Structure formats: structure tokens, C-alpha cells
Amino acid sequence: MRPWSRELWRLGLLACAGGLVGWLFSAFELGLAAGLGVFIFLHLRQLRALHRWLTRSPQAEPPAANGLWGELFDRLYRYQKGQRHTQERLRTTLKRIQESSEAMRDSVVMLDEHGDLEWWNGAAERMLGLRTSQDRGQHITNLVRDPRFVAYFTARDYREPLTLPSPIDERIILQAQITLYGNDERLLMARDITRLHRLEQMRRDFVANVSHELRTPLTVLTGYLETYADNADQLPPRLARGLSQMQGQTTRMQNLVNDLLLLSRLELEQSGDDHLPLDIGALLENVCRDADALSAGRQQVTVEIAEERTLLGSEQEVRSAVSNLAFNAVRYTPEGSHITLRWKRHEHGACVEVEDDGDGIDPEHVPRLTERFYRVDKGRSTTTGGTGLGLAIVKHVLLRHDARLEIDTRPGHGALFRCVFPATRLAAANEQGSRVRRA
Structure with missing residues (x-):
């Protein structure tokens, strides 16, 4: 018989017993009420035991009980035990995620739906200057105030990363990328690309300098080739045949140098002055x-x-x-x-x-x-x-x-x-x- 059915039988027996005793004393209603009162008293005592167990020591063994209350105590105890195991597993997983994030060289910053700081790793403290005790709950744009980052953050177009100097050391160049997740929350990741930035700058300077230096010898060569072309009828046939090819390749080299110089200028100079x-x-x-x-x-x-x-x-x-x-x-x-x-x-x-x-x-x-x-x-x-x-x-x-x-x-x-x-x-x-x- 199921516990709930046994409780119904118990309620019926107590009601019948109370009614019978009351009938013997010519007070059937009073006896019935007494039987129901005993039933309610027993349940209130079990309910009090449940309340004391949940409020004082929920991790302890459940109170001794039988019937419906015994099964209820057992189910609650198993459920709590399973929840404790799940919480412990989640705490362990979260701890490992935080430890792995702390071990990363890249900055990781978690922002809520308003853009306020929730959590960040140690690299973010070193790169962005975040302080655990003071900055939690602050808006990210109050701490990273570069106008380019503010525009990048508010535009909500995060398909491409943003390159900007560190707010605590302008010699450090960061590449920031924001990802949307959850309920309009944001994950900000920043990596130190100072070395790559310097190498790229060296490449640009090298291309610009070499291209500039090539202009003078190419100009000299072009001048002599034009002079020879004007007097091609006086040159030996073997030299005259290669003269047009030399002029064509020199012109091609000049075009390449001009394009390299233009590309270097576009990369290095700030735009807007001549617009x-x-x-x-x-x-x-x-x-x-x-x-x-x-x-x-x-x-x-x-x-x-x-x-x-x-x-x-x-x-x-x-x-x-x-x-x-x-x-x-x-x-x-x-x-x-x-x-x-x-x-x-x-x-x-x-x-x-x-x-x-x-x-x-x-x-x-x-x-x-x-x-x-x-x-x-x-x-x-x-x-x-x-x-x-x-x-x-x-x-x-x-x-x-x-x-x-x-x-x-x-x-x-x-x-x-x-x-x-x-x-x-x-x-x-x-x-x-x-x-x-x-x-």
C-alpha cells in the first residue's frame, strides 16, 4: 500500500474511533472532532520536526518517521545530497575555470548587461590597471577611457578587434575583442601585441625607407636610358635591341616604388587634414x-x-x-x-x-x-x-x-x-x- 493511501486509512480509522467513542458517550460530533484533532496533531509534530531539520541542520540525518512523512524525509534528504554533490562539482569546475583564466597571459574581463565589471583575471589587472577592491561594479568605459574604445564599445559591432595602447602604459599595445553572450552580457579579451606592433612598424619603416632610397638610382637610370633612346641609331645593334626592355622594366620598377611609398603613407599618416x-x-x-x-x-x-x-x-x-x-x-x-x-x-x-x-x-x-x-x-x-x-x-x-x-x-x-x-x-x-x- 502506498504511503498516501496509508495516511487516508489512518485518517479514516482515527475519525471512526473518535466518532465511536463519542457515540458511546452520546457526543458523536465531539468524538469525531477529537479523532481529527489527533490526526492533525501528529502531522503538526512531523511538520515541526521537518522545519527544525531544514532550518538548523539540513546536512544531518533526517528525523525518524514512518509512513508518508518518512518517505518525504528520505526524498528530501536524497535531493539535498544530490544538490550538494552538484554544487560541489560546479564549484570545482568554476574554480578550475578561474584558475585557468588566471594562468592566461591574455586579459579576460566579464561585464554584465550594463557594461559594469563583474570579474577579471590577473592579466587584466596588469594590462588594464583594474583593482579588485575598488573597481568591481564600475562601468568599463570609466576605466578604459580611450575614445576609440568607447566608440567601439557603444557601436556594438564587434566583428573586428580594436588596437589601442594600454591605459596604464602607452608603450604597451593591446588588441581588444568583445564577445556578446547570455543576456546581453559581454566578455572582453585583450592581448599584448607590443612585439607584433613593433615588428609591423619596423616592416613599414623598412619598406618606406627602401622605397625612398630606390627613387634616386631609378631616376638616374631612367635619365640615362632616355638619353640612349634619343641616340639609339648611334648604338651598336646588340645594345639597341635591349634598350626598350630596359626602359619598360625601369618604368615598372618606378611604378612599384611609387605604390609602395603611397601605401606606406596611407598606413603611417593620420587622415582627415586634407578632407x-x-x-x-x-x-x-x-x-x-x-x-x-x-x-x-x-x-x-x-x-x-x-x-x-x-x-x-x-x-x-x-x-x-x-x-x-x-x-x-x-x-x-x-x-x-x-x-x-x-x-x-x-x-x-x-x-x-x-x-x-x-x-x-x-x-x-x-x-x-x-x-x-x-x-x-x-x-x-x-x-x-x-x-x-x-x-x-x-x-x-x-x-x-x-x-x-x-x-x-x-x-x-x-x-x-x-x-x-x-x-x-x-x-x-x-x-x-x-x-x-x-x-
Whole structure:
């Protein structure tokens, strides 16, 4: 018989016994009430024992009882024992996680949904200057006050890491990355990249210095080659045959040095000083004429202007980016192709597009197109005359203008390179117009 059924039988027996005794004394109701009172008293005594056990010594053995209360005590005791084992296992796991986090060289900071500090490891104290006794509960931007970090934190776009100096030592360079988890909580991780930053700076300085030093000898060589070319009829035939090749390779080397210097300047200099409203329509017209000269009639170049707003930026840098895209289209599309330079509205602001109907590019190459010296077809570098730095220059120019590069291409369906500028980079809109110029 189940404990609950036994309790019902016990209640019935006590009620019957009380009623019988009361009936013998001509007080049936009083006897019935007495029987029910005894039943309630027994349960209240067990309830008192349960209360004392739970409030005074829940980890001790449960009180002795039988029936329903005995099973209840046993179940509660087993449940508490299981909970203690689970809590102990969780405490052990949490302790190991904290110990492993403390052993990490990277900073780990846990933030709540408001951005307040909850927990951090020892590396965060050394890199970010956090103090356990004073900073717990503080907002992270009250302690890491770099404007770039504040903007990064509030923008909630954590796809890319942020590089910034340590708030306690500017000689230490950190790379910070925030991850969202749980109920809008954040995990901030920062690693010391001072050594990598110095190596990258050394590389940039080396490239800039070597490129600068190469300009003088190349200028001398170009001058002598031009002199020899003017007097080619007086040179021995064997020397005259190699003169044009020497001039071509010298020109190619000069273009490479110029691109390296431009790329180094884009990486090292701060942007913004020369940013003025630009007439993109006029700029595209000028680039179109240069593309026509490079094409020599092999392709048809068109300019389409469907956006009248001006762009706030550096004319030299934007012209360099658009020129690289247009010249690549001329170099890498077959004869008879059509190339379009376009300035139009975009859902995020406005964009410059360079589109062609050439052979297109395999999508597997797209993620690496902006790498330095990366070529889809390494065998055609000498025939096209490119330096392999054009798209890297485009990438850095767009970064300095808060813009991004989108590439849409498939083999046999041409290529579309889109430079998307945010609305904050555009001047007040005039009436929208549209004009097309065919080269």
C-alpha cells in the first residue's frame, strides 16, 4: 500500500474511533472532532520536526518517521545530497575555470548587461590597471577611457578587434575583442601585441625607407636610358635591341616604388587634414580619360552619375583608389569589353562602382584580392604592368574614409567593385540628377 493511501486509512480509522467513542458517550460530533484533532496533531509534530531539520541542520540525518512523512524525509534528504554533490562539482569546475583564466597571459574581463565589471583575471589587472577592491561594479568605459574604445564599445559591432595602447602604459599595445553572450552580457579579451606592433612598424619603416632610397638610382637610370633612346641609331645593334626592355622594366620598377611609398603613407599618416567636399562626377570624368588613354581604344569606358551629393574626403586618395579599380578593369578585361564608372545612392549612403563585363574572377580568390602582391593569375604580371598593390591601396584609402569595399564577381559574368561610403561622409543632398558620358 502506498504511503498516501496509508495516511487516508489512518485518517479514516482515527475519525471512526473518535466518532465511536463519542457515540458511546452520546457526543458523536465531539468524538469525531477529537479523532481529527489527533490526526492533525501528529502531522503538526512531523511538520515541526521537518522545519527544525531544514532550518538548523539540513546536512544531518533526517528525523525518524514512518509512513508518508518518512518517505518525504528520505526524498528530501536524497535531493539535498544530490544538490550538494552538484554544487560541489560546479564549484570545482568554476574554480578550475578561474584558475585557468588566471594562468592566461591574455586579459579576460566579464561585464554584465550594463557594461559594469563583474570579474577579471590577473592579466587584466596588469594590462588594464583594474583593482579588485575598488573597481568591481564600475562601468568599463570609466576605466578604459580611450575614445576609440568607447566608440567601439557603444557601436556594438564587434566583428573586428580594436588596437589601442594600454591605459596604464602607452608603450604597451593591446588588441581588444568583445564577445556578446547570455543576456546581453559581454566578455572582453585583450592581448599584448607590443612585439607584433613593433615588428609591423619596423616592416613599414623598412619598406618606406627602401622605397625612398630606390627613387634616386631609378631616376638616374631612367635619365640615362632616355638619353640612349634619343641616340639609339648611334648604338651598336646588340645594345639597341635591349634598350626598350630596359626602359619598360625601369618604368615598372618606378611604378612599384611609387605604390609602395603611397601605401606606406596611407598606413603611417593620420587622415582627415586634407578632407574636403569632392565633386565625384568630375573626378570620375578625369579617371575615365586616363582609362581611355591606357585602353587605347580596346575597351569602351562609360561614366554614370546618379547622385549629386558631394563626398567629404581626400581628392588625391579617392582618385588613387578609383584609378586603381579602373586601370585594373582595363588591364584584365579582353578587347571589346565595356567598363562603367558609376556614382549612385546606396542604402548606407552612396557608392562608387567600377563594373566590367569581362571574364570575371573565381569567388575563391575574392577574400585575398586586397592582399599585397596577391595575383589571381601570376603568369600575367609582366604583360599587364601591374604592381600587385592596387587593391591594397584601395582598401587602405577606404579605411581612412570610413568606407568598405564590396566585390561581386563570377567567372564569365564580369566583376563589380563597389566602394560604399557612409552617409556621414556626404554633404547635404541637392536635387538628384543623372547623366551619362560615353568615352
